[in-house]
Amino acid sequence: EDQVTQSPEALRLQEGESSSLNCSYTVSGLRGLFWYRQDPGKGPEFLFTLYSAGEEKEKERLKATLTKKESFLHITAPKPEDSATYLCAVPSTYNFNKFYFGSGTKLNVKP
Amino acid sequence: EAQVTQNPRYLITVTGKKLTVTCSQNMNHEYMSWYRQDPGLGLRQIYYSMNVEVTDKGDVPEGYKVSRKEKRNFPLILESPSPNQTSLYFCASSPQSNQPQHFGDGTRLSIL
Numbered sequence: 001e002d003q004v005t006q007s008p009e010a011l012r013l014q015e016g017e018s019s020s021l022n023c024s025y026t027v028s029g030l031r032g033l034f035w036y037r038q039d040p041g042k043g044p045e046f047l048f049t050l051y052s053a054g055e056e057k058e059k060e061r062l063k064a065t066l067t068k069k070e071s072f073l074h075i076t077a078p079k080p081e082d083s084a085t086y087l088c089a090v091p092s093t094y095n096f097n098k099f100y101f102g103s104g105t106k107l108n109v110k111p
Numbered sequence: 112e113a114q115v116t117q118n119p120r121y122l123i124t125v126t127g128k129k130l131t132v133t134c135s136q137n138m139n140h141e142y143m144s145w146y147r148q149d150p151g152l153g154l155r156q157i158y159y160s161m162n163v164e165v166t167d168k169g170d171v172p173e174g175y176k177v178s179r180k181e182k183r184n185f186p187l188i189l190e191s192p193s194p195n196q197t198s199l200y201f202c203a204s205s206p207q208s209n210q211p212q213h214f215g216d217g218t219r220l221s222i223l
Contacts, residue, residue, distance in 0.1 A: 099144070102153055
């Protein structure tokens with residue numbers, strides 16, 4: 001069964017304290033893993049797409065990496081404005097038009 | 112400005128009273144989708160549409176209907192809403208299904 005699991009559920013960091021968020025998935029024949037950022041009261045906003053194991057993408061303080069069974073979102077020297085919920089999503093093994101989202105990691109960066 | 116627009120943003124209604132949440136995108140995207148977001152469960156896909164007149168069920172379609180008569184619009188219909196459909200709903204679109212989705216700002220539905 002297709003499944004996406006994110007950990008931790010919540011993460012509190014001090015400004016400047018680097019850490020990583022995890023997204024593990026059970027789909028076969030991965031056709032892309034998507035990372036989104038969601039601010040309170042808003043819809044998710046696209047960050048990265050990763051397609052193959054070993055691939056990395058970077059944007060400012062964020063770097064996403066992908067292995068065969070999981071993806072990491074590394075946050076280097078975070079700032080309070082990085083506080084948000086981070087979601088990952090993958091297409092279904094059996095139907096690439098269906099998507100499964102993880103339940104998200106709520107990141108809080110304290111000044 | 113490229114956007115996905117949902118209306119209404121908030122709605123409180125009663126069990127059994129039919130309602131429609133509209134969704135419109137101005138990016139000429141072929142793929143559109145509806146999700147509901149509940150605490151601890153994340154985003155779950157309700158229905159999606161590959162193009163005009165082509166729709167299919169997501170993971171949680173029970174109690175919902177959709178239609179795609181025009182490329183830009185993808186309304187979500189609750190024919191007989193029940194309290195378990197109280198949730199935060201998001202509409203999204205993308206050029207094709209395997210590309211990043213653009214999301215609306217959500218519709219918070221409360222069904223009493």
